[in-house]
Amino acid sequence: SNTAVGNGGGLYFLGGGEARNCLIVSNSALYGGGAYINADGTLQNCTVVDNRATKGGGSIGGGGIWSGGNGTLCNVIIWSNYARNGADYDLAPATAVRCDTTPAFGGSVTVTAVPDAYNHFAGWSGEVPGADTNNNPLTLVLDRACEITAAFGENRTTNTDTPEWWLALYGLTNDPFEVEAVCDTDEDGLCAWEERVADTDPTNRFSTFEIEILLRGSEQFVTFSSSTGRVYTLQGTTAPLQPGSWVNLDIRIPGTNTLTTLSDPGGSAWGAYRIQVEFP
Known part of the structure; x- marks a missing residue:
């Protein structure tokens, strides 16, 4: 139960380092309530739970883990953390996420990519047959060492390119997201999608850009x-x-x-x- 006035309530990796077999729980910071990976760092066999990123604003994330560089997460459980964006994790594209196990040589293994709410699976990369890059679950024959990566993407409205998670963050889920994005719920003269651009609260008429x-x-x-x-x-x-x-x-x-x-x-x-x- 630690609190950082800056970043990394539980752990802060400035440019390297590794934490193994650890429990990171009930910490808080501006970014990366549980762990903050500035450029490079590794978490392996760790559980990250009940941490908070407290920085205000709609673009802030990483209640559990924030990674801005070449971080690595291996066999890490991340759950029940809080932030305005990316409650459990906010990871740069270069962050590697993997699970290690020891299946029999020549046998098969089935891997399932599970996106967060309001996100979608966007394909596999790495040592995956070309015809199978969009298969989910994915079954592979393990006749050699291999590495695969799952990509995910935000679900966005087709009319205003507004992320669904952002609308859901403010409880704008009663109508289809395409409808919610163009509604002025707080009657302040701006639609929800415009308030996202302005970085104001679409449910509070006193939250305005002036x-x-x-x-x-x-x-x-x-x-x-x-x-x-x-x-x-x-x-x-x-x-x-x-x-x-x-x-x-x-x-x-x-x-x-x-x-x-x-x-x-x-x-x-x-x-x-x-x-x-x-x-x-």
Whole structure:
């Protein structure tokens, strides 16, 4: 039961290291409540349970394990952890996940890939016959040492490309996800999919994206709360209602999870400003 003010409540791998036969339970941190693998590290024969990632925001994950590099998980049980995104684990694509057993030489083994809720199996890679890469379960004849990897993908709405897990996180599951994504549940003027882009709560009308415009001499400043995992573009116009009149002034500035200020040195030329929010 440890708490880290930064990352890795139970374990923190800075650039290597290995933990075997361990129980990682009831820890908390901003990222990786149970274990945080910065670049390289291995967990083998471990159980990771009841840990929490506490960093706010919709893009944060890894209540149990967070891996940002070439981590390895072997025979690891990860369950009943909590985070806003990727409750049990949030793993970089380079993270290797495997299970080791000792079947008879020349015999067969059947492997099943089980995706998390609101995700899907996306195929096998490695030493898998070409015709079998989408078979799940997969049966292999073990006449040599081999390594296979299962890929998974998020289920996303077909109309707005919104992850189903994000809608479910806010309880938006009563209607088909394609319907929920375009509903304005909290009646604040933005649909759910737009609130995901803005990184606001689609069920709280007081959770909104707002800007403040300040004039200092001839220079205009636009201030707003930004989020990591988003980029922001300041735009200006002299005719807000005219299509195509908005001009980019400060382009694709990364968010910082703090107040961000963008400036327009030639502010007197514009009658209105807005901020365009995008994913990187």
